[in-house]
Amino acid sequence: LLVATSRIPNTQEIGLEHAGVALDDAGAVRVDTFLRTxxxxxxxxxxxxxxxxxxxMATPVGAHDGKIAAHNALSGESQREVNHSVIPRVIFTDPQVAVVGLTDEEANARGITCECNTIPISAVPRAGAIRDTRGVIKMVLDSPSRRVVGVSMLGVNAGEVIHEAAMAxxxxxxxxxxxxxxxxxxxxxxxxxxxxxxxxxDINRLSCCAS
Incomplete structure (x- = not known):
């Protein structure tokens, strides 16, 4: 059983209206890419x-952005912009679900000519060795350039694996x-x-070291 209750910005009754800080329709504080309101x-x-x-709305994103906001507000140095285009995220179910970047639907909506493939986790030798072959991994490409624009994984240690994809x-x-x-x-x-x-x-014809 998975219960997803979502989150809402806690911006009510703290006097933002008196300061003139604008909110969006969801009650979130409107900011630019420098996190200025x-x-x-x-x-x-x-x-x-x-x-x-x-x-x-995730803890590591808040920590990352908080450092940038503090720099921009207090340092007196060149302003830094946030870049939220690559944020890995994980649902700690069993097995874990991890995602970074775009799904094929999101890529298509942005005008990207995408190509995607999904393989079973049973194709990964480590999964067989630890006897946990549940799940799949999916990769989404920008077809002309072969650039990877999204990865989704359901499987053991997905939350660890997704960081390589995020860096890529x-x-x-x-x-x-x-x-x-x-x-x-x-x-x-x-x-x-x-x-x-x-x-x-054909990945079924690969050697033991995926080459």
Whole structure:
């Protein structure tokens, strides 16, 4: 049983209207990419900004943005912008669900000509070794460039594996980058290499080290 109650910004009854701070329709504080509110000397970060600047209401995002907001408000140095385009997220079910980047539907909505592949976790040698082959991993590409724009995984240790995918998305990695990277065998992170290979090869014919 999974209960998802969602979150709402806690911005009520704290006097924001007296300060002139603008809120969106969901009650989140409106901010720009520098986390500056509608009042030039007030900045905001964390759950109170909701989905502004494509943010997500999660602890590590708030911690990351809080540092930027403090820098912009107090340092007197060049202003820093937030970039919420790559935020890995995990649901700690059993097995775990982990996602970063775009789904194929989201990619299509943005005008990206996408291609996607899904493979079973049973194709990952480590999953067989630990006798937990539940789940799948899916990779979404920008088809012309082969750049990876999204990864979703349901499986053991998905919350650990997704960080490699997040770093790859941040630096514009392609499927070839995943394939050419030497992965430790046997690990669950090999799932990323195997799903990348699946776009051009039959993964059932791979050697033990996914090459």
């Amino acid at each position: 509608s009042v030039p000397h007030i900045w905001a970060a964390g759950d109170v900004i909701g989905k502004e600047t494509e943010s997500q 998305l941040r630096f514009g990695a392609t499927t070839d980058d995943f394939i050419d990277l030497i992965h430790v065998y046997p690990t669950m992170a090999e799932a990323l290499k195997i799903v990348a290979i699946s776009f051009t090869k």
